[in-house]
Amino acid sequence: MALVSSPVPPALRAKRRREAARTLAFLSPWLIGFGVFFLYPLVSTAYFSFMHYDGFRAPTFSGLRNWEYVLTTYPSFWTGLGNTLWLVVVMVGLRVVFGLGIGMLITKVKSGAGFFRTAFYLPYLAPPVAATMAFAFLLNPGTGPVNHLLGELGLPQPGWFNDPAWSKPALTLLAVWGIGDLMVIFMAALLDVPKEQYEAAQLDGASAFQRFRYVTLPNISPIVMFAVVTGVIQTMQYYTQAIVAGKVASGVIGGSGQQFEPGYPSGSTWTLPQMVYNLAFHQSDYGSACVVAVVLFALSMAFTSLLLRRRSGFLAED
Amino acid sequence: MTLAPALPREAAAPAPAAARTARRRAALHWVAVHALAIAAALFFLLPFVFLFLTSVMTDHQALTSDLWPTHWQWSNFSKVWHTPGFLTWWRNTLLYAAAGTALTVVSSLPVAYALAKFRFRGRNLALMAVVSMMMLPPQVTIIPMYLFWAKQLHLTGSLWPLIVPMAFGDAFSIFLLRQFLLTIPREYLEAARIDGCGELRTLLRVVLPMARPAVAAVALFQFFYCWNDYFGPQIYASENPGAWTLSYGLESFKSAHHTNWNLTMAATLLVMAPVIVLFFFAQRAFIEGVTLTGVKG
Numbered sequence: 344m345a346l347v348s349s350p351v352p353p354a355l356r357a358k359r360r361r362e363a364a365r366t367l368a369f370l371s372p373w374l375i376g377f378g379v380f381f382l383y384p385l386v387s388t389a390y391f392s393f394m395h396y397d398g399f400r401a402p403t404f405s406g407l408r409n410w411e412y413v414l415t416t417y418p419s420f421w422t423g424l425g426n427t428l429w430l431v432v433v434m435v436g437l438r439v440v441f442g443l444g445i446g447m448l449i450t451k452v453k454s455g456a457g458f459f460r461t462a463f464y465l466p467y468l469a470p471p472v473a474a475t476m477a478f479a480f481l482l483n484p485g486t487g488p489v490n491h492l493l494g495e496l497g498l499p500q501p502g503w504f505n506d507p508a509w510s511k512p513a514l515t516l517l518a519v520w521g522i523g524d525l526m527v528i529f530m531a532a533l534l535d536v537p538k539e540q541y542e543a544a545q546l547d548g549a550s551a552f553q554r555f556r557y558v559t560l561p562n563i564s565p566i567v568m569f570a571v572v573t574g575v576i577q578t579m580q581y582y583t584q585a586i587v588a589g590k591v592a593s594g595v596i597g598g599s600g601q602q603f604e605p606g607y608p609s610g611s612t613w614t615l616p617q618m619v620y621n622l623a624f625h626q627s628d629y630g631s632a633c634v635v636a637v638v639l640f641a642l643s644m645a646f647t648s649l650l651l652r653r654r655s656g657f658l659a660e661d
Numbered sequence: 662m663t664l665a666p667a668l669p670r671e672a673a674a675p676a677p678a679a680a681r682t683a684r685r686r687a688a689l690h691w692v693a694v695h696a697l698a699i700a701a702a703l704f705f706l707l708p709f710v711f712l713f714l715t716s717v718m719t720d721h722q723a724l725t726s727d728l729w730p731t732h733w734q735w736s737n738f739s740k741v742w743h744t745p746g747f748l749t750w751w752r753n754t755l756l757y758a759a760a761g762t763a764l765t766v767v768s769s770l771p772v773a774y775a776l777a778k779f780r781f782r783g784r785n786l787a788l789m790a791v792v793s794m795m796m797l798p799p800q801v802t803i804i805p806m807y808l809f810w811a812k813q814l815h816l817t818g819s820l821w822p823l824i825v826p827m828a829f830g831d832a833f834s835i836f837l838l839r840q841f842l843l844t845i846p847r848e849y850l851e852a853a854r855i856d857g858c859g860e861l862r863t864l865l866r867v868v869l870p871m872a873r874p875a876v877a878a879v880a881l882f883q884f885f886y887c888w889n890d891y892f893g894p895q896i897y898a899s900e901n902p903g904a905w906t907l908s909y910g911l912e913s914f915k916s917a918h919h920t921n922w923n924l925t926m927a928a929t930l931l932v933m934a935p936v937i938v939l940f941f942f943a944q945r946a947f948i949e950g951v952t953l954t955g956v957k958g
Contacts, residue, residue: 362779362781363781365779365860366775366779366781368771369771369772369774369775369779369860370771370772370775370776370787372768372769372771372772372828372829372830373768373769373772373791373829373830373835375829376768376826376829376830377790377794379829380802380806380826380829381790381793381794381797381802383805384801384802384803384804384805384806384809385801385802387804387805388801388802388804388805391804391805398808445701448694448697448698448701449698451694452694452695452698453691453694454695455695455698458702459698459701459702461944462701462702462705462706463701463702463705464948465705465706465709465937465940466705466708466709468885468933468936468937468940469933469936469937470888470889470907470908470932470933470936471889471891471908472889472891472908472909472911472912472932473908473911473929473930473932473933474933476911476912476915476925476926476929477708477712477926477929478708480711480712480715480922480925480926481708481711481712485726486723486724486725486726486922487726488711488726488728490726491726491728520704520705520708527948527952528952531952576796576798579798580798580799580800582800582891582892583891583892587891587912590912590915591915615800616798616800619800619801619803619804620800620803620895620896623803623804623807624807624896629804629808632804633804636800636801636802636803636804637801639798639800639801640797640798640801643796643797643798643801644793644796646796647792647793647796650792650796651789651792
């Protein structure tokens with residue numbers, strides 16, 4: 344750094360100004376996007392959460408009434424929050440454990456590795472609507488192949504998407520089927536673990552479990568952390584699969600005249616994002632929808648801040 | 662990406678008896694690993710097989726719990742293809758995905774470059790803002806955005822509200838590109854500067870060719886995102902069937918044929934097919950991209 348006392352020479356000042364202009368120019372598409380598609384709607388959502396607005400008449404200030412309605416009267420809020428938390432714990436947990444298991448398996452396969460890798464990865468690519476419709480068919484209690492096979496084996500045949508006790512496990516099964524992204528991330532991390540550490544552990548007589556516990560896990564823990572946090576954030580947004588599964592299983596979909604019961608069966612697949620959609624676009628209660636949106640925002644940012652902690656290495660420079 | 666080469670399980674053993682046990686253990690290990698892998702492959706692939714088998718059944722057989730088609734009715738696929746609207750959804754989806762992908766790449770690359778290689782005040786703050794945007798559930802901002810497109814611009818019922826925002830940088834793409842651009846050594850950029858290249862020329866002539874795998878990955882991800890998007894079309898396009906995309910239309914297809922699992926599954930396969938074909942052509946770029954998002958251990 345230059346001596347502080349001397350004034351900045353004009354040439355340097357001009358250069359700095361040029362650099363600032365250049366930086367601004369490169370960032371400009373995103374700066375506009377950040378303002379128009381992030382900051383503005385966020386502020387506006389918070390504002391509308393204190394307004395009564397039905398989409399037609401001018402919004403009027405209603406104080407905390409929307410908040411009170413959502414948190415105390417609106418019967419589905421706590422059900423939806425409970426379902427979202429259930430999915431966060433069980434779905435994310437199983438996806439991470441299963442993804443790590445499949446990642447470890449693929450690093451050990453010696454024959455046909457290319458085939459297995461593609462096979463394990465493929466379901467991840469299936470478009471969510473298509474994959475959910477496929478699972479609604481596979482798991483349908485009447486003629487579905489899964490229950491057919493379970494019956495042949497003499498096992499119980501659950502109602503899956505039609506049974507409130509089984510609908511979330513069925514969605515979890517669908518999520519575990521699409522594990523390809525985690526498999527690839529874990530596979531890369533596992534191949535990065537230094538071989539010498541395994542050899543040293545083996546010389547010390549460590550069992551397979553001990554090698555996993557004391558060599559593998561410490562080496563890949565940042566990736567596990569990454570998978571958990573991003574998984575939680577994705578699950579907060581869980582929407583398409585829940586809504587499509589409910590619609591297909593209830594037999595009410597699209598414009599068939601019948602009213603779709605949100606969260607079918609019995610509210611068991613009802614989640615926070617669906618609440619935003621339903622309150623705003625079906626019940627024309629934009630104010631209450633914004634309350635749920637603010638809650639959703641607070642929850643996701645809390646988890647995002649975990650990811651942004653220095654320790655997680657997420658924003659590391661090199 | 663390559664898998665680790667097969668390691669010899671045990672070092673050469675001194676005694677022949679010990680060598681035999683070691684070899685037997687290695688063989689058992691091989692069998693166990695591959696048996697597990699086959700079981701897992703069945704779990705991942707059987708759903709596709711059942712889908713396909715049902716999609717070629719007759720209407721009558723699709724109502725039974727039969728697994729194997731007695732009569733292979735290939736015409737189901739052409740029937741789906743000629744359903745009114747299906748071609749429109751197809752065209753809309755392609756338009757959304759192609760335009761969205763192109764705009765995203767063009768608008769995100771300079772931002773990622775600035776975040777990776779320029780020094781300026783507030784850079785870390787900008788980066789955190791990008792990550793926050795990336796993690797934001799789309800439902801949080803949807804109400805003001807919908808009101809904006811519907812009441813101010815009167816453009817709902819078209820693809821515009823889906824495509825236009827992609828011209829302003831996509832947070833995930835910016836983040837992924839930045840992660841990759843960090844790995845390009847500074848010397849290349851300085852050499853270009855000494856040769857008299859401006860920043861834009863440096864980006865296009867030096868950085869872009871080196872970043873081709875990352876750009877390919879971002880383009881693929883964005884294409885898949887648009888192809889799969891259900892929430893966006895549901896909000897902005899649902900009021901006008903002429904603007905529906907495949908993901909949204911597929912759902913209504915089910916309602917029109919709600920007893921015909923065979924036709925529904927044929928339609929489902931037709932929606933999956935392009936994505937899977939694209940994957941086989943670009944497998945490597947795709948997997949490199951996924952790895953890049955997982956950043957570093």
